Amino acid sequence: MVRQAGKQSSGTARLVLLCVGLLGIGLVADLFWASSSRFDPSLSISNNWSPRFSNATAFLLPSNSNQSHESPSNHKDANVEEKSKDKRVLSATYADLPAPELKWQKMAAAPVPRLDGAAIQIKNLLYVFAGYGTIDYVHSHVDIYNFTDNTWGGRFDMPKEMAHSHLGMVTDGRYIYVVTGQYGPQCRGPTAHTFVLDTETKKWRDMPPLPVPRYAPATQLWRGRLHVMGGSKENRHTPGLEHWSLAVKEGKAIEKEWRSEIPIPRGGPHRACVVFKDRLYVIGGQEGDFMAKPGSPIFKCSRRNEVVYSDVYMLDDEMKWKTLPPMPKPDSHIEFAWAIVNNSIVIVGGTTEKHPITKKMVLVGEVFQFNLDTLKWSVIGKLPYRVKTTLVGYWQGWLYFTSGQRDKGPTDPAPRKVIGEMWRTKLQLNS
Incomplete structure (x- = not known):
């Protein structure tokens, strides 16, 4: 028994010595590694940027x-x-594009703030329609701004069945044609109702409803027909490609049904739609939008993926869509944010692609010019702040914008509050 205990003590001692030796070798190796030129303490994970x-x-x-x-x-x-x-x-933020400074003057604010409203200019009057006051409250009236004396006045009500936001709208110089849109606050459903307003008598008239409801379709008068294109489908999110037209004259529909036309190459809402020198242009926009939360009794808005694009399309005598040079950056929420100045389309503000990390909406703070003679885009100025769904007019050399939703500040392009402010700047463009 004694001999066995002695052998056990001897084995334990050898094991301890072996462990100490291995530990020493490890420490020496670590010292040589630390002093090696292959180790650089300045290296960090920041050098390994992910694609x-x-x-x-x-x-x-x-x-x-x-x-x-x-x-x-x-x-x-x-x-x-x-x-x-x-x-x-x-x-x-996405970097604002380099642009010249413009001198902006603050004018009398609109009677109410508006988001996703609509506006039509007839001579020196800007008719401003509907829109959200808040996410839970929508307007159902029209305000008028007089560019001659720079005052607001002449408020009157809209029909009870008329949509309150995301409208399609156009004028022939007297009559204003109003097509479809969202009825109610939050993310309620669309209506297919259409109306026409006689701006001289302030009287409304019904017209044939659109074949199916749409949100924010591109809308224009072209060659005696009221054209309605794209927008979002009934679920508010899926892009529509359909294109319909209806013959109209002096504020009346002269057909009973809408006619199907060549589909638009890319669907979606919130685009500028312009007719100039007998050509029809559709500019910018997006695919996707907020939807009503399933089961919500108030149709509470629920965020969905959106893709903002810079596409520009044109219809001419051949009645085929042609692709034109894209905008300087993707831009949406610009359906009433444009004006014709000389031979150019001027577009104010909007929204661009979301921030890649925060996924927040990024507003646009530039003024763009599309020269219709050269088909070239340029950035011609900066706004007082970034803003979306603003409402634009142009009168005697002055570019005006009012309402919409502005940014949180110079360093944060995310949307903040709905506004009713009116601004103007002197703008002269070469033809």
């Missing part, structure tokens, strides 16, 4: 931008970036 963030930054900060990166201490999305394990600091 997803690399692409986003390239879009956020184009090479012609002078915008600098913000420091992490001032960055609202620093916690998001920390979670991403990427130490680079992404800009809090």
Whole structure:
């Protein structure tokens, strides 16, 4: 028994010595590794940029931008970036495009703030329709701005059955044709009702309903027919490609039914639609939109994926859609944010693609010009702030905009409050 105990103590001692030896070898190897030229303490995970963030930054900060990166201490999305394990600091906004400064004057504000409303200019009068006051309240009346004396007045009511937002609308210089749109607040369903307003008598008349309801379709008068294209389908999200037309004259429909026309190449709502020199243009827009939350008794808005695009299409004598040069950046919510100035289409504000990290909506703060002689785009000025669904007019050299939803501030392009402000700037363009 004694001999067996002695052998056991000897084996234990050898095991301890072996462990100590191995530990020593490990420490020496670690010392040599630390002193090796292959180890650089300045290296960090920030050098290993993921392709997803690399692409986003390239879009956020184009090479012609002078915008600098913000420091992490001032960055609202620093916690998001920390979670991403990427130490680079992404800009809090898509970089605004370089643009000349414009001198803006603040005019009398609209009687009520409006989001997703509509506007039609006839001579020196801007008729401003409907729209959200808040997400839970919609307007059902018309306000009029007089460009000659720069005052608001002449309020009157809309028909009870008429949509309150996302309207299609156009004028022939006296009559205003109103097509479909969303009826009620939040994300309620659309209506197929159509109306016409005689601006001289302030009287409304019904017209044949659209074949199916639509949200924010592109709408124009062209060659004696009322054209309605695209928009979102009844669920508010799915893009519609359908294109219908109805013969109209002096505020009356001279046909009983809408006629199917060549479908638009790309569907969706919130686009500018313009007729100039017998050609019809459809500009910008998006695919997708908010939808009503399933089972919600108030049709509460629920966020869905949206794709904003810069596409420009044209119809001419051949009645085939032609693709024209795209906008300087993707732009949506511009259906009443345009004016014809000389031989150009001028577009004010809008929304562009969402921020790649926060996924928040990014508003547009530039004024764009599309020269219809050269078919070239340019950025001709900056707005006082970024704004979407603003309502635009042009009178005697002055460009006006009113209402919509503005940004949170110079460094944050996300939407903040619905506004009724009116601004103007002197704008002269070469033909």
